[in-house]
Structures are given as structure tokens and as C-alpha cells.
Amino acid sequence: MTIFLGKAFLTASSREERLDTTGGKRGRITIHDVAAAAGISISTASKALNDTGRMGLETRERVKRIAAEIGYRPNALARGLLSKRSFTIGLLTNDTYGRFTLPVMAGISDALVDHGVSVFLCAIEEDPALAQIHVEAMLDKQVDGIIATGKRLDRRLPLDLSNLNVPVVYAFTEGAPGSVTFRSDDAQGAQLAVEWLAKLGRKRLVHVTGPESFFSVRERANAYRKVAGGQQQVLFGVWSESWGHEAVAKLWSGGERPDGIFCGNDQIARGVIDALRERGVRVPQDVSVVGFDNWEIVAAQTRPPLTTVDMELKELGRQAGLTVLALAEGRSVEPGIRKLPCRLVVRQSCGGDTLGI
Amino acid sequence: MTIFLGKAFLTASSREERLDTTGGKRGRITIHDVAAAAGISISTASKALNDTGRMGLETRERVKRIAAEIGYRPNALARGLLSKRSFTIGLLTNDTYGRFTLPVMAGISDALVDHGVSVFLCAIEEDPALAQIHVEAMLDKQVDGIIATGKRLDRRLPLDLSNLNVPVVYAFTEGAPGSVTFRSDDAQGAQLAVEWLAKLGRKRLVHVTGPESFFSVRERANAYRKVAGGQQQVLFGVWSESWGHEAVAKLWSGGERPDGIFCGNDQIARGVIDALRERGVRVPQDVSVVGFDNWEIVAAQTRPPLTTVDMELKELGRQAGLTVLALAEGRSVEPGIRKLPCRLVVRQSCGGDTLGI
DNA sequence: TACATGTGAGAAAACCTTTTCCCACTTGAC
DNA sequence: GTCAAGTGGGAAAAGGTTTTCTCACATGTA
Incomplete structure (x- = not known):
């Protein structure tokens, strides 16, 4: 088969003059080469390869076989020009x-x-x-x-x-x-997170999230409030680990401490988890933490690995x-x-x- | 100007038949449209636009102006077919x-x-x-x-x-x-890191890095050994934060403790820094840490932010x-x-x- | 035998550009 | 008045493919 790919074959084809003009770049195999090799016209070759037009089944098969043998691939530029x-x-x-x-x-x-x-x-x-x-x-x-x-x-x-x-x-x-x-569907994602926390028996939830100016932050927060019930707390901040730390400091400095924290993204969640560990609060025994994004590089490296919402x-x-x-x-x-x-x-x-x- | 862009213009052009056949897709403006609008042939239009051929300066300018006005852009497929x-x-x-x-x-x-x-x-x-x-x-x-x-x-x-x-x-x-x-140039990168540690007066260096099977790991380690001097230690491991933790545990469990740690990537460095903090070792006062990769998301979020080698x-x-x-x-x-x-x-x-x- | 029908395949146009030639015209020199 | 040279611009081919039309031939029917 490969023997047909050589210059010998191309030179013998009807387009031998092309090889002289293409210079350094090896000339690609065109439908003309297929037609010449099969001893038919290019129209017939085209129709055979595209399963269009009328022709003998045997001709069609033969053309396809030859095209495959000499490694013909249609030029997408030419095709696109027309189609x-x-x-x-x-x-x-x-x-x-x-x-x-x-x-x-x-x-x-x-x-x-x-x-x-x-x-x-x-x-x-x-x-x-x-x-x-x-x-x-x-x-x-x-x-x-x-x-x-x-x-x-x-x-x-x-x-x-x-x-x-x-x-x-x-x-x-x-x-x-x-x-x-x-x-x-950020609302549905938030709902998944909160329902999971509820299912695990967490009653005192907090949502630590990003800037309220983000639409998805508001949407998640609204869904969180709706699913978790009215008395629940939302802390808006920025998208960083340090904000997670800060939020924990705030939460543990007074008032009722949460047993479930739903974070607006994985980085915040990581900050939260690190801060909790530093305080001796055990995750997940004392507090459950859920993230958002499923950013592998963050979620899989937290200790313990992070349960989180994937946006698919x-x-x-x-x-x-x-x-x-x-x-x-x-x-x-x-x-x-x-x-x-x-x-x-x-x-x-x-x-x-x-x-x- | 925009008035020329409408169907009215195209219909008035020499290619009005095209509009009928293109169906839903609005026909693009071709060089034929430019030529028609300028009252010249397409060859002249082409030459004018490409600054080739011979023609009056005034003609050239006029064609260019008209092309810009009607928003002509050459079809890259057609151009590519030829060129x-x-x-x-x-x-x-x-x-x-x-x-x-x-x-x-x-x-x-x-x-x-x-x-x-x-x-x-x-x-x-x-x-x-x-x-x-x-x-x-x-x-x-x-x-x-x-x-x-x-x-x-x-x-x-x-x-x-x-x-x-x-x-x-x-x-x-x-x-x-x-x-x-x-x-x-990983060797040069490692050299930069080690020289920086040396410049800051760090004498007892360790290189905590990834699997020895990686070529770049060996290259960095070799450069590290060469620049830091023979007695220096290299710990091979895996590309993860937890290996950074582990390495610190090993280093602090016995023997002379380092005052400068060069890490094989930013994630390891982050693990190292976190582990040091947990042990009450101050970074950078007690120990300097350098990473590798400058992966913003890791390097900028460590506490303190990571000095690291960027591979450009x-x-x-x-x-x-x-x-x-x-x-x-x-x-x-x-x-x-x-x-x-x-x-x-x-x-x-x-x-x-x-x-x- | 004459004619309609069907079948296999090819010629040519079309897609949009670029480029190579060639033509018509002007200018200047002899 | 003839010729050479220069100038502005157009016709046509080329690039690779698809599609439409046409043609030649074979087969079947009246």
C-alpha cells in the first residue's frame, strides 16, 4: 500500500506538473490524484467518496478503496469555500x-x-x-x-x-x-449543599461567601436562606482563603457557633478548614464544611478533602x-x-x- | 456609510443573484462587491488592496476607501486555497x-x-x-x-x-x-533559588522535591547540589502539599534543622510553610522557603506569600x-x-x- | 422499428482570491 | 509619422472541491 504514497505514484498521476511548482512543500494528495489512479473523472471520484450521485456500486467501492490506499484526505479549505x-x-x-x-x-x-x-x-x-x-x-x-x-x-x-x-x-x-x-443552576447547587448538611444533622448553618455584587453569590445566598430557613446567617466577603480565616475568627469570637458551614467557593472553604484546624475544631466531627466549584487542585488538597458542589x-x-x-x-x-x-x-x-x- | 451594508447595496451589486441562493445566511461581502462599487475589475481591486501590481495612486486609494466603507474582509479560506x-x-x-x-x-x-x-x-x-x-x-x-x-x-x-x-x-x-x-532551564532556575537563599545568609539548606523519575527533578536537584555545595540534603517525594508536611516532620524530628528550604514546586512549598507554621517555626524569620512554578493560585495564597521560580x-x-x-x-x-x-x-x-x- | 426510460459517468460552473499575462493607450524620441 | 517604452487596467487561470447538467448507451415497451 505504502508504495503508492511515494513520488513515483504522484509523478505518474495526471497532475505531475504540480509537483514541480510546489517547491519545498510536499504536494498534498488531491481528488485529482484519486481520479487519475482510478481512471475516472474527478466528478465521479467526488460522488463516489461522498455517497452521492449515481454510479455502479463496484465503481464506488473501488474509488473508496483507492482513495484510502493513497491516503487521500479532502482539503477542508476547498470544501468550505463551496459549502x-x-x-x-x-x-x-x-x-x-x-x-x-x-x-x-x-x-x-x-x-x-x-x-x-x-x-x-x-x-x-x-x-x-x-x-x-x-x-x-x-x-x-x-x-x-x-x-x-x-x-x-x-x-x-x-x-x-x-x-x-x-x-x-x-x-x-x-x-x-x-x-x-x-x-x-447555582440555586440548585446551593440547595444540594444545604440539604446534605441537613441530612447529616447539622442545625446551625452559616454561609460564608464572596462579594454580594456577584449575581451567583446572591443567587446561592437566596437559595441557602430559603432552604436552610430564615434564621440562618450569611457572611459576604471576597474570594480568598484569608477571608475564610477571617470569617471563622468572626464566628468563633462570639454568639452561637455553627456546626455546618457552606462556603461560596473552594478557596474560602479551604481557609475555613485551615482556620478551624488551627483552633482545634475538628472537621468533620465538630463542624461540616461544604465548598463550591470542585476545583480539584484546591478541593483535593485540603485536609480533610473537601465535599463540594461541581458546576458540571x-x-x-x-x-x-x-x-x-x-x-x-x-x-x-x-x-x-x-x-x-x-x-x-x-x-x-x-x-x-x-x-x- | 452603514447604508451600504444593507441588502439594498448588495442587491444593486453585480452579484445580486448570489443573495437568492444563499438562503438564510446573509451573504458575505466579497471582492466582487468592492470591484462593482468602485467600477473596476476584481483583479484591479485585488491589486489595489494588496499593494501589488501597477495602477494610479488615486485608484488605489479609492478602492481601499470603498472596501473599508462597505466592510469588505477577504475570505481566508479562498486566500489559503491559493497561497x-x-x-x-x-x-x-x-x-x-x-x-x-x-x-x-x-x-x-x-x-x-x-x-x-x-x-x-x-x-x-x-x-x-x-x-x-x-x-x-x-x-x-x-x-x-x-x-x-x-x-x-x-x-x-x-x-x-x-x-x-x-x-x-x-x-x-x-x-x-x-x-x-x-x-x-531548570538548572538555572534552581541556581536562582539557591543563590537567593545564600544571599539572605541561609547556610543549612534542604531541597524538598518531587519524584526522582522526573527529568526536571533530577536537573534541579543536580544544580542545587552543585550550587549549594556537596553536603546539602535532597528529599525526593511526590508533587503534593502533604509531602511538604511530611518532609518537615522528617526534618524536624532529628538532625540539624535547615534554615532554608528550596521546594520542587509551589504545592510542596505550601505544605512546608503550613507545617512550619503549625510547629511554631516562623517563616521567613527562622526559615526561608522558595517554591518553583509561580503558580499564582498557590503562591499568592500561602501565608506568607511565596517567593518562587517562574518558568516564563x-x-x-x-x-x-x-x-x-x-x-x-x-x-x-x-x-x-x-x-x-x-x-x-x-x-x-x-x-x-x-x-x- | 421507434421511442421512452433508466443507468453510468463526465464536463463545467461555482465558491473567492491572487497572479500572470496581455491589451490599449500615452508619451517621448528620432 | 514611426517606433520604443512606459502606464493603467482587465481577462483568465489556478487552487481543490461539490453540484448541476448533459450525454451516451443499454434496456424495456409499443
């Missing part, structure tokens, strides 16, 4: 750190690789000019669609994507009106990918905000981890 | 977590965006079949080159890239023989990007391994942070 589909999408993100983008990207890629779609990743910080350049580069390359993702549900990317002539889907960032937006970002990416694909193919999609359920990941910071959920 | 350049490269990685890939990606993108190059990101876990699919998809899309990156200097990606007919550059992963490979991955990405571009343009590049220098990031875990380096 108006590039099998390419763009992923735009302002999440430099990749905390959210990477799982989303993995999901998109996972969903689309089977459809032959590749993904341009563009990290655009907060720079509108840079964003503009990247978007234009993607449009020039005829992307079939764009997925915009960010690090915050209630902020937009620093540019307007609403008037592009390609479909745009938003994931984990605020979308334009009338668009499709995927996000995690990969699944979110998968759905966003399938949706943008559907739109690119002209299938219509109901606009609106889709909230995807979170999942509780049980480790050891609450106890109950031997219950088998 | 054999797609202005697209692929980034292949097996670093699911993105710890190393994201900074490298940022550097590549940063270096290439000015050249109009976009980057396909393909995360291929350790799955050779998946890797193969991704590479073929990229080749079909005529990428101008591929950058392979990983999470470990001494491991290859699970597929062979050496016989592709596009240039391949390796970054932070082991490359094929005869290829160009970029990596950090972004710069590494930048150079890899420029190199693959050079190869794609046919410029020849000296093969071999290029070691890029590391940089010491001074925070507070060693003291000396007020020295202003």
Missing part, C-alpha cells in the same frame, strides 16, 4: 486563568470532535481591541459559530457579538438578549458545542437561559462520605 | 488541567495574533486515537504548523508527529530527534509561536533544544522582599 461550512468554531474567553474555560473547552471539543469540528481558542483578557482583532480573524476564517465564555455569570465580554452573521452561544457569561445562554462545566461546554453546531446547520434553537444542574461531590469534610450518598 | 497558507496553527496538549498549557497558549497567541494567525487548541488526554483524530482534523484544515506541548519535559505526546508535512515545534515536552524544542512559560509560548511561523514561511531554523531562563519572583517567604532585589 459555506468551515467545520471550525471559535471559543472566546476572558478567563485568563482557565479555571472555567478549560473544562468548558474540554466539553465543547468532546462534543464536536466527532463532527469534525475544530476549535479556535482566543483568550482576550479584558481588552476590547484585542477581542475585536480575534473576532475578525475568526470571521475571516469563516468560523461556523462562536461560543463566548467568561469567568463571571453577570458580566459580558468586552465586545458586542450580537450583529455577527454567524451564530453565537454564551456559556458561563452574560449573553445578549434573544441569544442562547448556558449557565449552572464540561457538560455545559458539551451542550454549548452541540447548540452552536445546530445553529450553524440552520436548525432552529429556542433562545433563552438554560440552567444546568450542579452535582454534589462527597469527600470527607462533612462526614457522611461512607454513607454511599 | 497554501491558512494562517492557522494547531496546539496539541495532553495537559488536561491547563497548568502549563494555558500560559504557553497565551504566549503563542500573543506572538501570532499580529500575524493574523489563529490557534486550534486540541486537548488530547493520553488517548492516541483521539490524538490521531485531532491531528487529522487539523491537517485537513491545512494548518501551517503544529506546536506540541505537554505537562512533562521528559515525556512524549502519545503520537508520532515526525512525518507530517507541516512543521512541528515542541514546547515543554520531549521532541522528536532533529526537531526544535523549547523548554525552561508565556515567553516560551511566544518563541515557539514565532518559530513555527518561521518554519511555515520556509525560513530555516536551527534544530535542537532551547533552554529559556527562569525568573525569581520575590514575595515574602524568604525575607529580603524589601531589598528591591
Whole structure:
């Protein structure tokens, strides 16, 4: 088989003149080569390979076999020029750190690789000019669609994507009106956490979370209040370990001490757990702690490992990918905000981890 | 200006028939539209826009102005078909977590965006079949080159890239023989760390690091031994905080206690610092600690914030990007391994942070 | 025998650019 | 008045693929 791949074969083909002009770059095998090798026209070759048109079954099979033998792969650029589909999408993100983008990207890629779609990743910080350049580069390359993702549900990317002539889907960032937006169901996630604490018999709960200016913080806090009952306490702060420490200091300095702490993210939870340990408070025997995010690098390294809420970002990416694909193919999609359920990941910071959920 | 963008303009253009066939998707503005609007041929339009050919300066300017007015952008697919350049490269990685890939990606993108190059990101876990699919998809899309990156200097990606007919550059992963490979200079990084400890007057040093099976671990350890002097101690372990704890327990259980600890990565350093604090050993007053990686999320959250070695991955990405571009343009590049220098990031875990380096 | 129908396959247009040639015209020199 | 040289611009091919149309031939029917 491999013998056909050599120069000898190509030179013998009908396109021998091409080899002379391509210079250094080894000329790729085109459908002309397939046609020549099979002794048919390129139209017939094309139809054989794409299972279209009319022809003898035997011819079709033979062409396919020969194409495989000589290692023919269609040129996506040429195909895209005609079909108006590039099998390419763009992923735009302002999440430099990749905390959210990477799982989303993995999901998109996972969903689309089977459809032959590749993904341009563009990290655009907060720079509108840079964003503009990247978007234009993607449009020039005829992307079939764009997925915009960010690090915050209630902020937009620093540019307007609403008037592009390609479909745009938003994931984990605020979308334009009338668009499709995927996000995690933070209220349901909070509910999972609180119900788990309740199930373990915790009665005196506190919610230690990030800045109230974040939409998801408010949403989680509201859900927490609703599920836990009115008398429960919420402490707003910042997204850092040190705020976790501080919050524990505050809580243990007076008033009734909690036996269950629901934290707004894993870093806060880690600060809380470290502070509790330093005070000699045992986790999970004396106090149960739940985090939010399931950021492995934090959650798995806390002592004890952290029970936390996973936002299923990969699944979110998968759905966003399938949706943008559907739109690119002209299938219509109901606009609106889709909230995807979170999942509780049980480790050891609450106890109950031997219950088998 | 915007008035020209409407359907009215396009319909009036010489290509009005196209609108009927494109159906839902709004037809893009092509060079035909520019030519029609300027009352010239498409060849002239092309030459005007690309500053090639011969024509009156006034004509050239007018064409450019009109093109800008109606918002013409050349179709990169069509251009690529002819020029054999797609202005697209692929980034292949097996670093699911993105710890190393994201900074490298940022550097590549940063270096290439000015050249109009976009980057396909393909995360291929350790799955050779998946890797193969991704590479073929990229080749079909005529990428101008591929950058392979990983999470470990001494491991290859699970597929062979050496016989592709596009240039391949390796970054932070082991490359094929005869290829160009970029990596950090771990020995020099270790030297920076040790010299800093020495400069601060630390005499009794220990190196607490990861598994000896890692090439970079051995390289750092060797450099450490060479710079610190022969009598110094090296503890090999794993890449985790708990190993940092364990190491401190070992060191403080007998023998001479160190006053300077150089850790193999930031997570170990964090474990070390936490363990020291728990023992009442003051950092940096009693012991100086240096990390490796400058992983912000870890280094900035330790108490005190961690002085650590940064591998300059972004710069590494930048150079890899420029190199693959050079190869794609046919410029020849000296093969071999290029070691890029590391940089010491001074925070507070060693003291000396007020020295202003 | 004449005609409709069906079958296999090829020619050519189309997608959008760039580039190579070539043509028509002007200018200047002899 | 003829010729050479220079100038502005257009026609057409090329790049690789898909799709539409057309053609030649074989088969079946009246």
C-alpha cells in the first residue's frame, strides 16, 4: 500500500506538473490524484467518496478503496469555500486563568470532535481591541459559530457579538438578549449543599461567601436562606482563603457557633478548614464544611478533602458545542437561559462520605 | 456609510443573484462587491488592496476607501486555497488541567495574533486515537504548523508527529530527534533559588522535591547540589502539599534543622510553610522557603506569600509561536533544544522582599 | 422499428482570491 | 509619422472541491 504514497505514484498521476511548482512543500494528495489512479473523472471520484450521485456500486467501492490506499484526505479549505461550512468554531474567553474555560473547552471539543469540528481558542483578557482583532480573524476564517465564555455569570465580554452573521452561544457569561445562554443552576447547587448538611444533622448553618455584587453569590445566598430557613446567617466577603480565616475568627469570637458551614467557593472553604484546624475544631466531627466549584487542585488538597458542589462545566461546554453546531446547520434553537444542574461531590469534610450518598 | 451594508447595496451589486441562493445566511461581502462599487475589475481591486501590481495612486486609494466603507474582509479560506497558507496553527496538549498549557497558549497567541494567525487548541488526554483524530482534523484544515506541548519535559505526546508535512515545534515536552524544542532551564532556575537563599545568609539548606523519575527533578536537584555545595540534603517525594508536611516532620524530628528550604514546586512549598507554621517555626524569620512554578493560585495564597521560580512559560509560548511561523514561511531554523531562563519572583517567604532585589 | 426510460459517468460552473499575462493607450524620441 | 517604452487596467487561470447538467448507451415497451 505504502508504495503508492511515494513520488513515483504522484509523478505518474495526471497532475505531475504540480509537483514541480510546489517547491519545498510536499504536494498534498488531491481528488485529482484519486481520479487519475482510478481512471475516472474527478466528478465521479467526488460522488463516489461522498455517497452521492449515481454510479455502479463496484465503481464506488473501488474509488473508496483507492482513495484510502493513497491516503487521500479532502482539503477542508476547498470544501468550505463551496459549502459555506468551515467545520471550525471559535471559543472566546476572558478567563485568563482557565479555571472555567478549560473544562468548558474540554466539553465543547468532546462534543464536536466527532463532527469534525475544530476549535479556535482566543483568550482576550479584558481588552476590547484585542477581542475585536480575534473576532475578525475568526470571521475571516469563516468560523461556523462562536461560543463566548467568561469567568463571571453577570458580566459580558468586552465586545458586542450580537450583529455577527454567524451564530453565537454564551456559556458561563452574560449573553445578549434573544441569544442562547448556558449557565449552572447555582440555586440548585446551593440547595444540594444545604440539604446534605441537613441530612447529616447539622442545625446551625452559616454561609460564608464572596462579594454580594456577584449575581451567583446572591443567587446561592437566596437559595441557602430559603432552604436552610430564615434564621440562618450569611457572611459576604471576597474570594480568598484569608477571608475564610477571617470569617471563622468572626464566628468563633462570639454568639452561637455553627456546626455546618457552606462556603461560596473552594478557596474560602479551604481557609475555613485551615482556620478551624488551627483552633482545634475538628472537621468533620465538630463542624461540616461544604465548598463550591470542585476545583480539584484546591478541593483535593485540603485536609480533610473537601465535599463540594461541581458546576458540571464540561457538560455545559458539551451542550454549548452541540447548540452552536445546530445553529450553524440552520436548525432552529429556542433562545433563552438554560440552567444546568450542579452535582454534589462527597469527600470527607462533612462526614457522611461512607454513607454511599 | 452603514447604508451600504444593507441588502439594498448588495442587491444593486453585480452579484445580486448570489443573495437568492444563499438562503438564510446573509451573504458575505466579497471582492466582487468592492470591484462593482468602485467600477473596476476584481483583479484591479485585488491589486489595489494588496499593494501589488501597477495602477494610479488615486485608484488605489479609492478602492481601499470603498472596501473599508462597505466592510469588505477577504475570505481566508479562498486566500489559503491559493497561497497554501491558512494562517492557522494547531496546539496539541495532553495537559488536561491547563497548568502549563494555558500560559504557553497565551504566549503563542500573543506572538501570532499580529500575524493574523489563529490557534486550534486540541486537548488530547493520553488517548492516541483521539490524538490521531485531532491531528487529522487539523491537517485537513491545512494548518501551517503544529506546536506540541505537554505537562512533562521528559515525556512524549502519545503520537508520532515526525512525518507530517507541516512543521512541528515542541514546547515543554520531549521532541522528536532533529526537531526544535523549547523548554525552561531548570538548572538555572534552581541556581536562582539557591543563590537567593545564600544571599539572605541561609547556610543549612534542604531541597524538598518531587519524584526522582522526573527529568526536571533530577536537573534541579543536580544544580542545587552543585550550587549549594556537596553536603546539602535532597528529599525526593511526590508533587503534593502533604509531602511538604511530611518532609518537615522528617526534618524536624532529628538532625540539624535547615534554615532554608528550596521546594520542587509551589504545592510542596505550601505544605512546608503550613507545617512550619503549625510547629511554631516562623517563616521567613527562622526559615526561608522558595517554591518553583509561580503558580499564582498557590503562591499568592500561602501565608506568607511565596517567593518562587517562574518558568516564563508565556515567553516560551511566544518563541515557539514565532518559530513555527518561521518554519511555515520556509525560513530555516536551527534544530535542537532551547533552554529559556527562569525568573525569581520575590514575595515574602524568604525575607529580603524589601531589598528591591 | 421507434421511442421512452433508466443507468453510468463526465464536463463545467461555482465558491473567492491572487497572479500572470496581455491589451490599449500615452508619451517621448528620432 | 514611426517606433520604443512606459502606464493603467482587465481577462483568465489556478487552487481543490461539490453540484448541476448533459450525454451516451443499454434496456424495456409499443
